[in-house]
Amino acid sequence: MALAPDSRITSLDAVPADTTYLFTVRDDEGDRREAVLVRTEDGVRGWLNYCRHLLDVRLDKGDGAPMRDGELVCANHGAYFEADTGYCTFGPCDGATLEAVDTTVDDGDVYLTDEDYTFVESGPMDDGDDGPSNTSNVEF
Structure with a gap:
């Protein structure tokens, strides 16, 4: 599969x-939509940038998720998600x-290879407002 330069x-x-x-x-x-890359034992995985407990809460608020x-x-x-599978092992969305957002590593670069998405830019969404909420009314 040839990787498009604009998908890097x-x-x-x-x-x-x-x-x-x-x-x-x-x-x-x-x-x-925002997405994140995380390191795994086997390379890198991509995930949409929201918690499964309340979907308007971003995992990475702009300075990296813990x-x-x-x-x-x-x-x-306080939810924990396995980096390689995205599975929640602890928390209100256990x-x-x-x-997932499909990615491929090729020759030292990470490419978006998910047919449902097109790469726009590195960093957060610039949609004219503050994007998804970075706080929530915590409900457990």
């Missing part, structure tokens, strides 16, 4: 081992799974 998200070296790399995609309907022992942490709810 970043270099593999730019994806941190202890937090997330935030980027913006556009879905098939033209809506922008990671602990190979799991992505929702700082609002048993739920993050929504």
